[in-house]
Amino acid sequence: MIKRIFLTLFLSSILLSGCQKKAVQLPLIDIPGISEIQNHSSIWIFMETNNGATSAKLNKNNKILNTHWIFNIDRRLTMGQVVPLLIEMQENRNKDSMHKKEGMKNYFSYADSATEKISLIPFPQTSFIMETTNDKNRIMAPCTVILEIWGEQIKINNEFLPLDSLPATLKSDYSCNPEDELTILLTYDPQTSYQDYLKVKAFLVLNEINCASVEYVYTVK
Structure with missing residues (x-):
């Protein structure tokens, strides 16, 4: 079955499924974006705090190479924390694999504060x-x-x-x-x-x- 996401009625925080649930606070942006996409899997970058210091933690357990990737990233992180993980995942995407499918793209997710829905924008290959x-x-x-x-x-x-x-x-x-x-x-x-x-x-x-x-x-x- 083709996975389809209808990006609707989410709040600014979404939960990463697993043994230990972690909240990702998505960016709040009053700008419309893509509201529906088929055949996708998710990549999560959440904020972790330890003794007052914050760091970005990557969870890519749900990613599937032959799907579109949606990057769900905590808005409280800095670009200095996020960029190394984006570089890592782009390199992962570009590796040769028998499971690789042409035409699959990457997207960033955010909460559209005007509609209270989740939206996407393209994340093209970036150096x-x-x-x-x-x-x-x-x-x-x-x-x-x-x-x-x-x-x-x-x-x-x-x-x-x-x-x-x-x-x-x-x-x-x-x-x-x-x-x-x-x-x-x-x-x-x-x-x-x-x-x-x-x-x-x-x-x-x-x-x-x-x-x-x-x-x-x-x-x-």
């Missing part, structure tokens, strides 16, 4: 580059705009902006040659919350703004 500083001399494709995530704000060309002003800013301040597509290059500090990161990603998907397949994680001092 995460971990740096110690912001390399302003990195080589980029034509018509690429660097967008830095700063909490609930974004920063473009040293100017802080609210996220919802991004489409108008790109239209008024940036133009591309006909053969080039305007592309956003995401950069963020390891302490950036997964909640803030996914909100930006969901906004870009909603507004059909192209996002580069490379993201830079660097420490802001």
